[in-house]
Amino acid sequence: MIYGFAYDTSSTLAYALSILPILGIGLIVTIEAALVGFGIALVLGLVWCLLRRSRFTALSWTIAAIVEFIRDTPLLVQLFFLYYVLPDYGVTLPAFLTGALALGLQYSAYTSEVYRGGFDAVPRGQWEAATALNLTRYQVYRDIVVPQAIPRILPSMGNYAVSMLKETPVLSVVTVLDMLNLANMIGDRTFEYLVPLSLVGLIFPIMTTLCSFGIHALERALPKAGLALR
Amino acid sequence: MTSPIIRFNNVTKRFGDFVVLDQFDFEVAQGEKVTSIGPSGSGKSTVLRILMTLEPFQEGALTIADISYHQPDGRGRFRASDHHLRQIRTNVGMVFQSFNLFPHMTVLRNVVEAPMAVLGLRRAEAECRAVELLRLVGLSDKKDHYPSQLSGGQQQRVAIARALAMRPRVLLFDEPTSALDPQLVGEVLGVIRGLAQEHDLTMLLVTHEMRFAREVSDRVCFFDKGRIVEQGPPDQIFSTPSQPRTREFLNSVLPG
Numbered sequence: 185m186i187y188g189f190a191y192d193t194s195s196t197l198a199y200a201l202s203i204l205p206i207l208g209i210g211l212i213v214t215i216e217a218a219l220v221g222f223g224i225a226l227v228l229g230l231v232w233c234l235l236r237r238s239r240f241t242a243l244s245w246t247i248a249a250i251v252e253f254i255r256d257t258p259l260l261v262q263l264f265f266l267y268y269v270l271p272d273y274g275v276t277l278p279a280f281l282t283g284a285l286a287l288g289l290q291y292s293a294y295t296s297e298v299y300r301g302g303f304d305a306v307p308r309g310q311w312e313a314a315t316a317l318n319l320t321r322y323q324v325y326r327d328i329v330v331p332q333a334i335p336r337i338l339p340s341m342g343n344y345a346v347s348m349l350k351e352t353p354v355l356s357v358v359t360v361l362d363m364l365n366l367a368n369m370i371g372d373r374t375f376e377y378l379v380p381l382s383l384v385g386l387i388f389p390i391m392t393t394l395c396s397f398g399i400h401a402l403e404r405a406l407p408k409a410g411l412a413l414r
Numbered sequence: 415m416t417s418p419i420i421r422f423n424n425v426t427k428r429f430g431d432f433v434v435l436d437q438f439d440f441e442v443a444q445g446e447k448v449t450s451i452g453p454s455g456s457g458k459s460t461v462l463r464i465l466m467t468l469e470p471f472q473e474g475a476l477t478i479a480d481i482s483y484h485q486p487d488g489r490g491r492f493r494a495s496d497h498h499l500r501q502i503r504t505n506v507g508m509v510f511q512s513f514n515l516f517p518h519m520t521v522l523r524n525v526v527e528a529p530m531a532v533l534g535l536r537r538a539e540a541e542c543r544a545v546e547l548l549r550l551v552g553l554s555d556k557k558d559h560y561p562s563q564l565s566g567g568q569q570q571r572v573a574i575a576r577a578l579a580m581r582p583r584v585l586l587f588d589e590p591t592s593a594l595d596p597q598l599v600g601e602v603l604g605v606i607r608g609l610a611q612e613h614d615l616t617m618l619l620v621t622h623e624m625r626f627a628r629e630v631s632d633r634v635c636f637f638d639k640g641r642i643v644e645q646g647p648p649d650q651i652f653s654t655p656s657q658p659r660t661r662e663f664l665n666s667v668l669p670g
Contacts, residue, residue, distance in 0.1 A: 410518030
C-alpha cells in the first residue's frame with residue numbers, strides 16, 4: 185500500500201489500473217517540480233541576462249563566469265551539492281525545493297542565452313527611438329524590448345520547458361516522491377517493475393506532447409510584433 | 415540676441431581611425447531652422463546623433479539649452495551620468511530615417527508612451543495631447559491602428575507626433591523622407607513645413623530634398639569630410655555657392 189492504494193497483481197491490466205492513482209500523485213509532484221523549476225529558470229535567467237548586459241565590466245564578467253560554470257556542471261552534481269553540502273553550512277531545504285532549485289538554476293543558464301538572443305534581435309532603431317524619447321533603461325526593457333522579445337523567445341523557451349519536464353525524474357535521487365520514485369517503490373514491493381516503469385514511460389511522452397501543443401497554441405495566439413505588457 | 419541653444423565647440427568624433435567630425439564648431443540660435451546637406455559620410459547625421467546623445471565623441475565640448483555636455487570618449491570616468499544625459503534629452507527630440515515606431519503598440523500608444531512614462535502625465539492628459547498632435551499630422555482616424563497597418567509616410571507622421579508629444583525645444587530630423595516611396599515624400603514634408611512655422615521650435619534637418627531645404631530653412635550648411643565647408647541663407651548656398659566643392663555637390667544632386 186502506498187498513499188492508501190493497494191496493488192492488485194491479479195492481471196496486468198488490473199495491476200496497471202490499481203497503481204495509476206499512486207503514479208497520479210507522483211505526476212502532480214513531477215508537474216509541480218517542473219513548474220516551480222521553470223519559474224525559477226525564467227526569472228533567474230532574466231536576471232543573469234540583464235546583469236551580463238550591465239555597463240560595469242567587472243560585474244558583467246563575473247556573471248558570465250558564473251553562468252558558464254552552472255552550464256558546464258552536470259545537473260546531478262549540482263543537485264547533490266545543494267542537497268548534501270548546503271546543510272553543512274546551515275542551509276537546509278526540503279527535498280522538493282532543493283530539486284526545483286537545482287533544475288531552475290541549471291536551466292537559468294540556458295534561458296539567459298535565450299533572453300540574450302531575443303533582446304539582441306530587437307532592432308537597434310528601437311533602442312534609439314526609446315532613448316530619444318528619454319525612457320530610462322528600465323522602461324526601455326519593460327515597455328519596448330521585452331514585449332518585442334517575447335514572441336521571438338517563446339519557441340526556444342518552450343523547448344527548454346519540455347526538456348526540463350523530462351529531466352524531473354532526476355529529483356528522485358534526493359528522495360522527492362515524483363512519478364519515477366513511486367514507480368520504483370511499487371516495483372520494490374511487488375517485484376514487478378515492467379508495468380509501473382512502462383506507465384511512467386508512457387505518461388511522459390503524453391505530457392510533453394500536450395505541453396508542445398500548448399506552446400504552439402500560445403505562439404499562434406501571440407501578436408508577432410510583440411506583446412505590450414501594460 | 416539670446417545665447418545659442420546649441421553650441422559645438424571643437425568637437426572631434428572618430429569611428430576607429432575614421433574622423434567623422436573634425437574639430438567641429440557649430441552654433442544654432444533658438445528657433446532657427448537649419449538644414450544640413452552634403453555627401454554621405456560627411457558627418458551631418460552624426461551631428462544629430464551626438465545631439466540626441468546616441469553617440470559619444472572624443473574631444474571638445476557641447477552645450478545644449480545651457481546644459482554643457484563633455485563626453486570625451488563616452489566611457490570611463492569622463493562618461494556623462496545617466497542623469498545628465500536625460501536632462502539633455504528633455505530638450506531634444508528626434509525623427510529617424512526608418513521611423514522606428516514601436517510595432518507592438520497602437521499609434522495612440524506610441525504617442526502617449528513617453529509622456530506617461532517619462533513626464534508622468536496621466537493617461538487622459540497624455541491621450542488628449544496625443545489626439546491633438548495626431549490631428550496636426552492628419553492621422554486622427556488612425557489612432558487605433560498598428561504601425562504595420564500604415565504606409566511609410568503615415569508612420570513617419572506618427573513618429574513626428576510622437577517626438578512632439580515630449581515638447582522638445584530642439585527637433586532633429588535625420589533624413590526623414592529617405593526611406594519613403596517617392597509618392598509619400600510630400601505628405602511628410604508637408605507636416606515638417608507646418609512645423610517650420612513654429613517660431614520657438616529649433617529644427618535641425620538632414621535631407622537630400624534640396625528644393626524643400628531651400629524653402630523651409632533659415633540657414634543651409636554644406637558638409638564635407640567632417641566639416642562645414644560653407645553655410646548661409648538658402649538662396650545664397652543654392653544660387654551663388656562660393657566653394658567649388660559645394661558647386662560640385664549641388665551640380666551632382668540638382669537636375670539640370
